[in-house]
Amino acid sequence: SQTIHQWPATLVQPVGSPLSLECTVEGTSNPNLYWYRQAAGRGLQLLFYSVGIGQISSEVPQNLSASRPQDRQFILSSKKLLLSDSGFYLCAWSARDPLYEQYFGPGTRLTVT
Amino acid sequence: AQKVTQAQTEISVVEKEDVTLDCVYETRDTTYYLFWYKQPPSGELVFLIRRNSFDEQNEISGRYSWNFQKSTSSFNFTITASQVVDSAVYFCALSEASSYNTDKLIFGTGTRLQVFP
DSSP: OOEEEEEOSEEEEOTTOOEEEEEEEESOSSOEEEEEEEOTTSOEEEEEEEEETTEEEESSOSSEEEEEEETTEEEEEESSOOGGGOEEEEEEEEOSSSOOOOEEOOOEEEEEO | OOEEEOOOOEEEEETTOOEEEOOEEEOSOSSOEEEEEEEOTTOOOEEEEEEETTOOOOEEETTEEEEEEGGGTEEEEEESSOOGGGOEEEEEEEEEEOTTSOEEEEEOOOEEEEEEO
């Protein structure tokens, strides 16, 4: 069966510090991968998605970036965090064919101080 | 433009009551998918159901049922005999196909359901 991991689970970082969140998927090949952010008490905002290694599409301009160095690894990064980057970050995967539901990881709760 | 509206921000019920969560969507596509996800306090989104635009049959899974009506662009979710464990935020979502061979989900803002004992 497929499993999706995210780490760390929680993170407290000062403004201006770098960020690296990692997501890995097990039990599937060639997945589509997604990064979402959920601000406190709000809905989900799609940040990035990837259909393959090195292929990243950005949905919202911001100081975040994403990379996919391996088929089942998706990394969310920032060089300098802003207060507004605080939130709950969720990674998700979906099968490439057919295109159906997305399955989410446990999330990373980021607090920028 | 594609959009999902969950007008109910928060609902509170007492255990064993039935509760319906509303979802209204907008899309120009003739082929699309609708989803419901549950987000318990732990934070992880749990997939509940997928429905494609060509299948308007209602679905029942245990205490959960879904009513899909294209005529009113609605995909409502009913929990029968609610339990405390049903307390969570529930999200309705709509798929958006694109030429990039990916399935982007458009989420509603969610409905927080609190079930009291």
